[in-house]
Amino acid sequence: MGEIMGMLDRFFKPKKVDTPAPPPDTPKPIKTVKSQPKIESPQKTPKELANEKGEPYVQILSMEVDPVNLHQGSFELDWNDKFVANLLRAGYAGKTDSDIVDQWFQNVCRHVVMETWEQEQAIKNSGIWVQSRDLGGGRSEVS
Numbered sequence: 001m002g003e004i005m006g007m008l009d010r011f012f013k014p015k016k017v018d019t020p021a022p023p024p025d026t027p028k029p030i031k032t033v034k035s036q037p038k039i040e041s042p043q044k045t046p047k048e049l050a051n052e053k054g055e056p057y058v059q060i061l062s063m064e065v066d067p068v069n070l071h072q073g074s075f076e077l078d079w080n081d082k083f084v085a086n087l088l089r090a091g092y093a094g095k096t097d098s099d100i101v102d103q104w105f106q107n108v109c110r111h112v113v114m115e116t117w118e119q120e121q122a123i124k125n126s127g128i129w130v131q132s133r134d135l136g137g138g139r140s141e142v143s
Contacts, residue, residue, distance in 0.1 A: 047080055056083035058101070077101060 050057035057080040066072040084097045087104050094100040133141045 047078060050082070051080055054082060056080065056086050058083045075105065077105065 044052075046059065047057050057078075059078050061076040061078050063076075064074050079097070079101055081097075084100055087100050092100045092103050094103055131142070135141055
């Protein structure tokens with residue numbers, strides 16, 4: 001019976017095969033691991049992030065200028081309810097949210113114009129001359 005077991009062991013047991021060691025200067029093979037594709041969650045918009053934080057949000061989405069009359073144009077704005085609520089608390093009023101935001105935006109534009117005019121008047125009345133030099137690329141130096 002021992003002989004039969006010995007024969008079976010030879011046929012059914014894996015034999016260890018000695019492999020020669022690679023020369024010392026042979027680079028080791030690089031193991032590659034298949035990575036799972038990353039599932040990207042959709043990016044949240046700045047407006048969605050502001051809403052989650054309970055913060056006011058307003059942004060200029062686009063601006064159009066009349067090519068025939070460059071003094072005419074329009075802005076497209078986007079805002080959230082928190083921004084409108086802040087405007088209402090600040091005293092702005094209107095029938096719709098759009099009316100309230102439009103009133104605020106016109107007020108901002110007026111302030112920009114007035115500030116520019118006041119600065120020009122201060123320069124004219126001070127006797128100081130301002131020189132502007134074009135640097136190219138839409139930039140200028142003022143001194």
